[in-house]
Amino acid sequence: MDDDASTPKYSSGSTGFRAQNRFSDPAADMPPEWTAPTPPNGLPLEPIPAVDESDAEDRPPYLDLSTVALLGHPKRAPSQGWRKWLYLASFKLLNVGESPKVIRREALIAQAQQPLRGCHRIAVLSLKGGVGKTTVTATLGATLASVRGDRVIAVDANPDRGTLSEKVPLETPATVRHLLRDAEGIEAYSDVRSYTSQGSSRLEVLASESDPAVSEAFSSDDYTRVLEVLERFYSLVLTDCGTGLMHSAMGAVLARADALIVVSSGSVDGARSASATLDWLDAHGHEDMVRSSIAVINAVRPRSGKVDMTKVVDHFSRRCRAVVEVPFDPHLEEGAEISLERLKPQTREALLELAALLAAGFAGERREPV
Template identity: 75%
Template sequence: MSEPSNAADNRRPQHLVADENDTAPTIFRAQNRFIDPAQQPVAPAGPVGPPAPGYPPPGPPPGLQPAASQPVTPQPVAPQPAPAPEQLPPPYFDLSTVALLGQPKRAPTEGWRKWLYTASLHLINLGDSPRVRRRNELVEQVRRPLRGCYRIAVLSLKGGVGKTTVTATLGATLATIRGDRVVAVDANPDRGTLSQKVPLETPATVRHLLRDAEGIQTYSDVRAYTSQGPSRLEVLASETDPAVSEAFSAEDYTRTLEVLERFYNLVLTDCGTGLMHSAMSAVLAKADALVVVSSGSVDGARSASATLDWLNAHGYRDMVRNSITVINGVRSRSRSGRGTKVDLTKVVDHFARRCRAVVTVPFDAHLEEGAEISLDRLAPQTREALLELAAVVAAGFPATARTNA
């Protein structure tokens, strides 16, 4: 009896029976169902018809660029929607005192408003007057934070206009309102009188400071060479002998400043009337602010204007634009005809066009004495003018720390 498998093979057509060594291509080749890729006919090059609907147009394979002779039409790019902004967590509630308790209204400090506030058992609070609020704003401006040492030069081409007085009163105002150290240096080569504006505590002068400069290490060391007034303004006196003080050179002033700026935040320099003496070049080179003093007279205004002209002609244009002009000792007109006849409005306008600010300091009987200065003895108008001057100076303080040069 034959094997079933052989019977099955006998029943299939002979051309479908394959040996064990036969492969699928052999069977498909026998049935003309296999096409050899090497024998595939190549289609002749020619125009390509339009693609079938729903299929993209033919293009070069990825990584290949079309020929230069065939221009490529750029396809429009659909705009992408902007990403949604990142959702930040809600900020924490401010826990400051003002946010939690509110800003209390200040009680009036003077005048009938204070009397009414006291008489009503603190029920009627009208606050301070506009004048008092303005003064408080100036005080806050004077207390502006200061980093490093700020150097102010006070000068005038004409003597007798109150340059030393302005230096002493400005320094006293700054020292009284601010909490840092303020010192005024007498750099007048012609026997300066700055030391006479404060009680004399020591006979030491700038010459003694320079002689012992290497041994000065602390503030208490330098304090032995200065005199301090009730306002906390310190003064470093100059030599009383004109022959010695004339030798105060630019190098001496630079060395003096190197010592003082280590211990003081504000250094005011009372310059001489001569712009050509030896120390003036160093004073102008080291100054951060310039205060030009003028009187209310015609010759005083002309001398102050000539001072600005000289500075412009010698390369200090930027310093002139940022300078402050002080019209000192102005007498107001009275019904009796006393007082200045100069049109101060035109004088102020002249210097306002050339400088950063102009401040008018009225005549004061206490300052006319020429002795030690006490701010408490000044007239209210004089104190307000000096406060405005100090605020204008403080407005020029740098916002960032400056390296002392």
Template identity: 75%
Template sequence: MTPCFREQQRFSDPGQEPPPEWTAPTPPHGFPAQPLQTAPPVPPAPPVTGPSAADPPPELPPQTSPVPLPAPYLDLSTVALLGQPKQAPTRGWRRWLYLGTFKLVNLGESPEVTSQTTLIEEAGRPLRGCYRIAVLSLKGGVGKTTVTATLGATFASTRGDRVIAVDANPDRGTLSQKVPLETPATVRHLLRDAEGITSYSDVRRYTSQGPSRLEVLASESDPAVSKAFSSSDYARTVEVLERYYSLVLTDCGTGMLHSAMAAVLAKADVLIVVSSGSVDGARSASATLDWLDAHGHQDLVRNAVAVVNAVRPRSGKVDLQKVVDHFSRRCRAVLQVPFDPHLEEGAEISLERLKPATRQALLELAAVVARDFPAPGHPAN
């Protein structure tokens, strides 16, 4: 027979006195601390002489999940708060439709305008420090000086910083003839007074500026001067200019062995090799790359930009696509500049007088060159 609850003494009588330890006073210094029970020391494991197939694999420590980062604050930029307004069309039938519907139908810009806007943004890429561009060719008459002047004018008209072109031709250069002449000073005068140049206004006394804001530093044209423009002269010139200009373009001579070429190649961040659309022009440009490869400038050749410049109307049977394919295998990019009657004049250059196709080609050339600009926070060499 199962005993009852009272017999099992599972409940106590409320009237019964509590045990004495329940009512005992607390010691003045508290209860004595009980010693912690620690595991006995583990003897060191014997040295392992080699892995055994019977041994279990070692246990890896548990992987802890990464602490979640706090949620970022809401972006308070103008675009985030007000949205990106749709750009109204600026030309073509889209513009007429936009105005004809009292600005109710806005189809946005055409793909052509959007592409040109992208090229302008690339050409105007922010640049920290000074970036040096050298334009060269072994053959004369291929439009090397014209490419220097038009590319510099394109950069100067699309950017907000200062752009200058230097005539480093040891012979009588013609770069100064591409802009209105404002001063008879040359690079010789700049070097003579280099110690006293402490500001941009001091340099401006030796340069001429065109409508595009491109400045040109002329070479020595006095036939009585017999001293050649040496490598040290060019290095000192660039040392002065790079303190006040973001882009320095150099119009090199046709010879690769003249004294200034060593400093030009040492200072250049990118090379632009100019070729005409003729057979001898293409061969001379390719020979220029061969000479650079043979003299330890392989990196400059791989990063170079080849320009096939049409110095005359297309009348021959040269396959320009094969010329482009040849240089595309050796250089970073190849671009073609079409023939333009304004450039054929050989006088001062005005971008407004160029054909739209020529201006588009020069803008593409500027964008290609600008893609090699150092990233923000990494100044140019």
């Protein structure tokens, strides 16, 4: 067989293997940006497209990266009652949540914890003695101090022998007179703390003189000087006023008060005396203070059921911003040091409601002395 006829011929001519273009150069098909020289500062960046501000409102907002947004808001386990036992008995599988009573209490606490700028001054007064005015001052102050993180102090401005200092453990024999004497040297909270006594609730009390002859000299100027010292270190100052509206310090108390609490008992004469207190304030240019005041109907003894409390509440609700009824409590009847833990749940709830109503006025404008 002829080798020339059976063996294929490969030549370098125009019809040879290389001329068939069966393979192409890979670099020829690359985009030009792939083969561009690398700049000294790194890879070339894509140009940022222009943003049309006209459709900014139509674009969805950025995802909120808060803990609640990313993890959800877990349902809190119940803290008391049959709901708690059901939750534990089911090995934490059945969670029916908190009861409406607990939810309301937490809402009141949140309201009482409302932030406060500067110092808020509260006057607690009544024309009639024996209605529990000092007790209301101490329990309200203790409630505020227990739920808030700032400093709360109660001042005994009674011209007679005041008993406010008996509501907390006595830590010092110092009184308001000693504070006035050393006022010029008080520069820090630790200085003023040596003149006050503090209870378990963190409420501090500045006592009055035990000698009525000396305390009568507590004048309007004296109260103003005491308040100027306390305003530098305390967020809330409660003043336990005397029963007489004409004594010398009362003018300064009313002139500098941001809030007013009028205390009445559940008796006929107690309600009439509290209403007469409001009448006196109206007649002496304190109409705005009366309208923004809070009336507290304090049950100093068990209810006999003979007084229609609905009508008493209705009377004061027409004159004041709010009315709170504080039920009778055996612990308060003792007249000794007050412990919030020993109060009945109904009493603690009423005091918490009073604290929340008082805190609702924190957002208002600060009242300037008149």
